[in-house]
Amino acid sequence: xxxxxxxxxxxxxxxxxxxxxxxxxxxxxxxxxxxxxxxxxxxxxxxxxxxxxxxxxxxxxxxxxxxxxxxxxxxxxxxxxxxxxxxxxxxxxxxxxxxxxxxxxxxxxxxxxxxxxxxxxxxxxxxxxxxxxxxxxxxxxxxxxxxxxxxxxxxxxxxxxxxxxxxxxxxxxxxxxxxxxxxxxxxxxxxxxxxxxxxxxxxxxxxxxxxxxxxxxxxxxxxxxxxxxxxxxxxxxxxxxxxxxxxxxxxxxxxxxxxxxxxxxxxxxxxxxxxxxxxxxxxxxxxxxxxxxxxxxxxxxxxxxxxxxxxxxxxxxxxxxxxxxxxxxxxxxxxxxxxxxxxxxxxxxxxxxxxxxxxxxxx
Numbered sequence: 623x624x625x626x627x628x629x630x631x632x633x634x635x636x637x638x639x640x641x642x643x644x645x646x647x648x649x650x651x652x653x654x655x656x657x658x659x660x661x662x663x664x665x666x667x668x669x670x671x672x673x674x675x676x677x678x679x680x681x682x683x684x685x686x687x688x689x690x691x692x693x694x695x696x697x698x699x700x701x702x703x704x705x706x707x708x709x710x711x712x713x714x715x716x717x718x719x720x721x722x723x724x725x726x727x728x729x730x731x732x733x734x735x736x737x738x739x740x741x742x743x744x745x746x747x748x749x750x751x752x753x754x755x756x757x758x759x760x761x762x763x764x765x766x767x768x769x770x771x772x773x774x775x776x777x778x779x780x781x782x783x784x785x786x787x788x789x790x791x792x793x794x795x796x797x798x799x800x801x802x803x804x805x806x807x808x809x810x811x812x813x814x815x816x817x818x819x820x821x822x823x824x825x826x827x828x829x830x831x832x833x834x835x836x837x838x839x840x841x842x843x844x845x846x847x848x849x850x851x852x853x854x855x856x857x858x859x860x861x862x863x864x865x866x867x868x869x870x871x872x873x874x875x876x877x878x879x880x881x882x883x884x885x886x887x888x889x890x891x892x893x894x895x896x897x898x899x900x901x902x903x904x905x906x907x908x909x910x911x912x913x914x915x916x917x918x919x920x921x922x923x924x925x926x927x928x929x930x931x932x933x934x935x936x937x938x939x940x941x942x943x944x945x946x947x948x949x950x951x952x953x954x955x956x957x958x959x960x961x962x963x964x965x966x967x968x969x970x971x972x973x974x975x976x977x978x979x980x981x982x983x984x985x
Contacts, residue, residue: 625805631769631795632657634802635725636665638773639697641807643815644723645671646696648685650678650704653737654793655727658699679704683711683724690720691834693821695777699725701793702743703734705751712786713752717836719851721780723773724758725789727796730961738961739793741881744938747790748910755848757855759787759862760909762880766800772907774807781815783858790909792934794882794963864907865916869895873902875976876920877969878943879932880906887932890969897970899977900925909939914946921947928952928976932969935959952979 629637636658639647647662659675666673672689676682682698689696700708705726715722728743730736747760759779761772769791776787825831838844868888870876875894879887884905894901904920906913920926928951931940937955944953956972958964 625808626801626803628799629766629770629802630657630797630799631763631766631791632727632797633661634766634770635699635773635789636661637804638770638807639723639777640665640669640671641804642695642774642777644695644697644777645669646689646694647672647698648674648676648682648689648696649698650676650682650700652701652704654729654739654796655699655701655725657796658725658727679707680711683708683715686722686724687711687714687718687720690715690722691718691822693818693823695781695815697723697725699727701727701729702731702740705743705746709746709752711752712758713750713754713756714836715786716752716756716758716851717754718834719784720786720834721784722786723776723780723789724786726791728790728792730959736961737793739882739934739963740959740961741792741883741934742936742938742959743790744909744933744935747788748912748942756851757785757858757910759783759785759858759911760790761787762790762907762909763795764881764884764905766795766798767802769795770802770804770807779858779862781818783854785854785858790881792882859911862908863911863913863915865913866903866905866907867916868903868905870902870904870920872925873900874925874927875899875901875930875973876926876928877901877903877930877932877973878906878917878939879903880909880939883932883934883964886964886966887969890966890973893966894970894973899973901973901977906939912942912946914942917943917946918948921950926951927979928954930954930956930969930972930976932956932964934963952976
């Protein structure tokens with residue numbers, strides 16, 4: 623039987639993490655994600671977990687490294703400038719092949735920017751975030767239910783592939799309240815995550831010591847481990863790419879949007895359909911790996927006139943859309959930034975222009 627609870631998006635993330643076996647949380651308050659830390663502060667003592675408000679974002683990510691190296695499921699959360707401070711730690715997690723979940727509830731930037739919602743950290747999340755050759759698995763929920771479900775998935779995938787999973791959202795979804803079905807995780811809440819044979823748990827003279835390290839003095843060694851890591855990344859891209867399609871079966875204009883922007887885009891698509899324009903939505907659920915094959919397929923359709931990319935930024939994901947479609951069809955941008963949010967009317971107007979391109983009526 624479904625068990626539904628009215629929760630904020632930030633609270634749904636925190637509860638899902640605990641039910642997924644994350645009993646080690648390290649963070650630092652910053653708007654608009656502070657409810658995650660506040661929720662953890664209340665709940666962790668009740669489940670014999672560890673909540674620690676670190677002295678800084680830098681300290682928090684390094685605590686995550688330590689807990690993960692010991693084989694524990696661990697999480698940190700922050701908002702845009704706080705994630706920037708964690709960037710060196712994100713690289714060290716990748717260099718040590720340590721699983722962890724990092725949550726970014728985005729706000730406007732650059733710099734301190736503002737506290738309103740944004741999607742302007744797309745480059746930071748999908749192109750690395752820190753130094754060196756590495757990738758993070760980036761999951762982009764579009765509802766409070768998905769905030770819950772994708773948090774659980776983030777822990778599973780992080781452990782399976784020994785990577786950092788980033789839950790990538792924004793202040794709209796973080797503060798939004800919706801009913802959440804938590805029954806799937808409640809059923810397994812008492813199950814302990816599998817033991818990790820590589821973890822630093824002490825040998826007890828029963829095995830050879832494990833070594834976790836990201837420093838390779840010989841370039842041949844570093845090249846070898848980087849190439850091995852990218853074999854794993856290729857497996858992730860092949861098996862874990864996720865997306866949603868909405869009314870694309872006959873669509874002539876494809877809107878591409880994720881997170882909160884996708885919710886607005888669906889309203890615009892329904893309104894465009896009411897006006898006789900066949901529009902549809904492709905919503906990336908994983909931003910890395912990006913659903914480029916799905917976009918390529920839609921671009922190759924003879925009926926497709928073009929794409930409209932909707933973003934709460936100056937336009938970052940649009941570059942991946944253009945690459946995925948090889949610019950075979952026009953790609954146009956609806957962009958609001960600094961905490962502003964596009965209206966359905968703005969999206970409909972761009973849909974109209976793309977719909978008219980093939981007929982020579984403008985673009």
